[in-house]
Amino acid sequence: VIPLRYNVRSLAVRKATTASTAGGIALVVFVLSASMMFTAGIKKTLGASGKPDEAIVLRMGSDAELGSVIEESSVPLILAAPGVKTDERGKPVAASEIVVVGAMEKLGANGVTNVSIRGVGDDVMHFRPEVHLVAGRPPQPGTDEAIVGSRIRGRIRGIELGQTFDIKKNRPVNVVGVFDADGSAYESEVWVDRELLRQTYGRLGMESSVRVRLTSPAAFDAFRAGVENDKRLGLQALRETTFYEKQSENAAMLFGVIGIVISVFFGIGAMIGAMITMYAAVANRQREIGTLRALGFSAPSVLVSFLLEAVLLSLLGGAVGAVASLAMALVHISIINFASWSEVVFSFHPTPQILGVAFFWAAMMGLVGGLLPALRAANTSPLKAIRG
């Protein structure tokens, strides 16, 4: 077998060509892995919001909390359904909340954007142990104090520790704390006292959703039957994971498809680029190849050697592109979530699988692009080649 060092040195000799071919592949890999990272970021943010042992109850026909209305009087009936977990004092572990969307002024960019405002009960931290304050203090129950998610902080006028913003015109609240929620969509929300929000928006005695902790994920079917069988309520129960999956489905698919289509087109271009380089390499090294064959290296080993060189070249590009795309993890992008009609901040989320796919795609570009040139190299007749 021809030693790999031969290929490495060959690549190192023609620096400009190696760099521009690898550069083309790097750009393709960059676009591919950045788009996959963004899709993964959407799934992670919305997916982290759902837990398998939680169920969410909404009005029949609503697929988001925004359009859903549940009468407060129905809440005890929901909590009495089978499968709801109770705490040590025998109280059901649940959170009934009201969600509205407010139009607020963006900072650093012109225009208004929609922000989800969630009216929460006093024991919200008890129900969501993943939420914890990263700055400030918890709000006083029953006052106009608010806490804001860490991702939305500083993006909207007044949404920053110690500042004030309006949840409705002339209805200011004070931001006393900033919370983290394990990367979930809650981090793009504003939380205020439930009663305050109901009064402000004229929704006294109403909830948007009721979330319950189940005794186990398997208890969902019984719970659902209990809630949905009572037709007077007109309610539906969903697993929280299903609820958020539905929200991320469209966005994730859209970005995923765009990424794949673009990388295929780019990939063809870069693959031909690799082919050009490898054909030139084979043509320039006719004598070398002839000598190798004369020394006793077989045609298949010449073939393998040139294929390896092409793959090496493309993996070099792949590595550069993948490393560059990792830097995208620092970028945050906010888009309107279709289901809640409010802004959710997403980030690029790198995973080992994405890097794997990126490298695989780079290797494929090298392999396919290098195949024809390598075949030509393998078919070189030693005698002719040495004679020139």
Place this chain on the structure above:
Amino acid sequence: MTLVGLSVRNLARNKFRLLLTAAAVAVVVFAFLVLRTIEWAWASAADWAAKDRVVTRHKVTFVMELPKRYVEDVKNAPHIKTVTWANWFGGKDPKHEHEFFAALAVDAATYFTVYSEMSVPPADLDTWKHDRQGAIVGDVLARKMGWKVGDKIVLQSGIYPGDWTMNIDGIYEAKARSVDRSTFLFHWDYVNDSLPQGRRDGVGWIVSRVDEPGRVADVGVGLDKLFEDRETPTLSQDERSFQSSFLAMFSAILAAMDWISVILLLIVALILGNTIAMGVRERTSEYGVLRAIGFLPKHVAIWIVGESLVTGILGGLAGVALAWPLINLGFGRFIEENMGNFFPYFRLETANIVLALVLSALLGAAASTLPAWRATKLKVVEAVRRVA
């Protein structure tokens, strides 16, 4: 032989490499043209949108409704000529689950007065106005779904539960490019009367015609001021901005496309630069000979830049030749039929073709500057001695 002639001869020396380079550039130029066309179609649809219409919706999203009595208030506002309203119905034909189209519940008496660029045969329009369960559909939608005037169909909706039986009373045609030819229009009264008392009398958005097109912005601000302190604040926009709010995510994608276009151009530059650099390296000794017999460095530079320029243009032309039939005859049609709301007219524009050709020529020239510069700096003696 002239200087240019030599340049062209050089081009044809490695025909296979020229072919590969042009093919790679063509694929990338094709992708570039697709992206440009998407952006162009999006931006230019605004130019065809009616200039004298203002749309008033709930400040947060059109999914949330306005009270019906707002219509009267808008009618009485200054500079308003005619007013109509509509609700998003979100309809689906259960027989064609996956076909998406816009179904709107509209005010039959006024809708086609405000949207005068949609034309319905007068007799059909009259039938429709008197048929409470009647519907008027776009010609493209009717063809796609196989509906004819006189058909009875059933629609379902995620927002308004139940089966809605409708009669196709007429088919509208477009008198302007900006009209989506796939909308389903039916009586607002039909939906409203079937709703439970508490959900009645909500309108999705109010559309009004303004007496002077130049005043749309002022009138919008005036309307929002009127409703500012009422129970539901509004947002009034020109028609195009309103349509954009249906596809909120799209703005993020458009921003990404700008970046991707730049990356595409970089890939073209790398492919061209690589090809030219290889050609120059192989011919170094020839350039040495030419220099030795009296040609100046600038001649060498002209040959190299000229060769690259022509390669770039050839690739660009091939890309256009690929894109033109695919966009104008292939998926352009598909997009017009299926995404007519946002891209009523999706065609490859002359301006974009010119842009692609100019850019590929410029990139060709730019990519060759480095190899050309290096070739001019070569010492004649060294160049003659140099082995590729």
